[in-house]
Amino acid sequence: MTDPRHPDERLATASGPQGPTAPGPTPTPARSASADAGAPAASAGVGQAPRRGLSRRGMLGLVGAGAVGAGAGIGGTLGVTRAGAVEQARTHPFSGTHQAGITTPVQDHLHFAAFDMMARTDRDDLISLLQDWSYAAARMVAGLEVSVKGAVGGSPQAPPDDTGEALGLPAAGLTITFGFGPTLFEADGVDRYGIAAQRPAGLVRLPAFLGEDLQPALSDGDLCVQACADDPQVAVHAIRNLSRIAFGRARLRWSQLGFGRTSRTTADQQTPRNLFGYKDGTANILADDTAALDAHVWVGADDQPWLRGGSYLVARKIAMIIESWDRVRLEEQDRIIGRTKGEGAPLSAPAGREGDPPDFAALGASGKPAIDVASHVRLAHPDQNGGIQLLRRGYNYVDGNTALGKLDAGLFFLSYQRRPEDFIAVQRSLSTDAMNEYLKHLGSGLWAIPPGAAQGSFVGAPLFA
Numbered sequence: 001m002t003d004p005r006h007p008d009e010r011l012a013t014a015s016g017p018q019g020p021t022a023p024g025p026t027p028t029p030a031r032s033a034s035a036d037a038g039a040p041a042a043s044a045g046v047g048q049a050p051r052r053g054l055s056r057r058g059m060l061g062l063v064g065a066g067a068v069g070a071g072a073g074i075g076g077t078l079g080v081t082r083a084g085a086v087e088q089a090r091t092h093p094f095s096g097t098h099q100a101g102i103t104t105p106v107q108d109h110l111h112f113a114a115f116d117m118m119a120r121t122d123r124d125d126l127i128s129l130l131q132d133w134s135y136a137a138a139r140m141v142a143g144l145e146v147s148v149k150g151a152v153g154g155s156p157q158a159p160p161d162d163t164g165e166a167l168g169l170p171a172a173g174l175t176i177t178f179g180f181g182p183t184l185f186e187a188d189g190v191d192r193y194g195i196a197a198q199r200p201a202g203l204v205r206l207p208a209f210l211g212e213d214l215q216p217a218l219s220d221g222d223l224c225v226q227a228c229a230d231d232p233q234v235a236v237h238a239i240r241n242l243s244r245i246a247f248g249r250a251r252l253r254w255s256q257l258g259f260g261r262t263s264r265t266t267a268d269q270q271t272p273r274n275l276f277g278y279k280d281g282t283a284n285i286l287a288d289d290t291a292a293l294d295a296h297v298w299v300g301a302d303d304q305p306w307l308r309g310g311s312y313l314v315a316r317k318i319a320m321i322i323e324s325w326d327r328v329r330l331e332e333q334d335r336i337i338g339r340t341k342g343e344g345a346p347l348s349a350p351a352g353r354e355g356d357p358p359d360f361a362a363l364g365a366s367g368k369p370a371i372d373v374a375s376h377v378r379l380a381h382p383d384q385n386g387g388i389q390l391l392r393r394g395y396n397y398v399d400g401n402t403a404l405g406k407l408d409a410g411l412f413f414l415s416y417q418r419r420p421e422d423f424i425a426v427q428r429s430l431s432t433d434a435m436n437e438y439l440k441h442l443g444s445g446l447w448a449i450p451p452g453a454a455q456g457s458f459v460g461a462p463l464f465a
């Protein structure tokens, strides 16, 4: 059954050590009057009809928190910090037409997590989880704790609602993006949440690709959460607290930390470099290219109505054999990528600039194509793939080292596209990529990314309408 209590009350019990049946803490005043002083009154939602599945009190709490982000806006400079002081901090609102974290200027750090729903959970459990996650996410992206009582404002006799490691830190551009995997809609032929009929036709496990060595422990998941921030502690705090809130309803399946974004979504962001040392994100779709976003990223009228304005997210954990790569001659590295290492210029004009368009017909001194037929850039380019473009948002990762004394490193590839088939087509085109000798795909997942939550509602609500 849907829990009618305010998310703050549900949080306090669901995340406690005794689980959902534990008694709630004694009501206490808000964590800090000054910390929440920046939140507009809940009257921001007056006039909006409560949506099915979201309690009136829950809606009011969500509106209050969500409106904080909306007030500051993208690129806003006024962030309300957990310490209660007003500081310079970038905030991105949780609610909106699209979820934040897709076209948002790519932040420096990632904590990505996949969750599985727990056995014996039902539709109401899923709805209440999405409500509680939305409530907490709307607060966290605004630089607030997960609940009003937070880390230190609750009963001393109960575990704190918020884990506390982000106290005093600004929002750091935090975005939290939620997704629904194929198994959420139907697993082993069981429609546990009554949503099987709403599963988009393309939302199925990705097919097998050449040269992958996928590990179930690094793949798939009923739900995914992408937390990106300019402070790693803020991103980790978000996943940790959402995981805690999910107690009794969903369990962490796998997670991945990422650093050093390998992409850009705005022209004024410098193109970063991946662990092969090359500029990555040069030819990415940018946030102001609305025509390309509509054509390639946002789900349109040809898909499930509840997903319109959303997208599909592909995650691939790709190990990079960097010790072997580091022994390759520079000229050969350039040939494999199809661009120069220094400037990032296409090899059709190696003395040119990063932004120069690649000319795949140009011939080199030897009479062969200047951009090799097996180069990554040629095989991934829209010209080779029927015009397909992906919005890439990946991160570097280093997970320590292997038993052989090599860095366990690679690229946590993330791409958003309006059709899963688009990723599949590009990945198939990369089957002859010269770079494959230095890569191993270890993890994989596909999730439908619902549109942004409406003010006063929760992420994915139209799926349950």
Ligand SMILES: C=CC1=C(C)c2cc3[nH]c(cc4nc(cc5[nH]c(cc1n2)c(C)c5CCC(=O)O)C(CCC(=O)O)=C4C)c(C)c3C=C
Pocket: 274, 276, 278, 279, 280, 281, 282, 283, 284, 316, 318, 320, 337, 339, 376, 377, 380, 381, 382, 389, 390, 410, 411, 413, 423, 426, 427, 430, 439
């Ligand atoms: C299936 C999609 C892709 C995977 C997987 C992928 C892995 C991967 N890429 C690099 C490094 C670079 N990729 C670059 C460009 C590029 N890559 C893809 C797709 C996938 N990459 C696309 C669609 C493009 C753009 C092609 C174009 O339009 O020109 C580049 C060049 C710079 C840039 O444009 O970003 C680099 C470098 C690695 C290291 C990697 C796996 C570990």
Ligand SMILES: [Fe+2]
Pocket: 376, 380
């Ligand atoms: Fe690439």
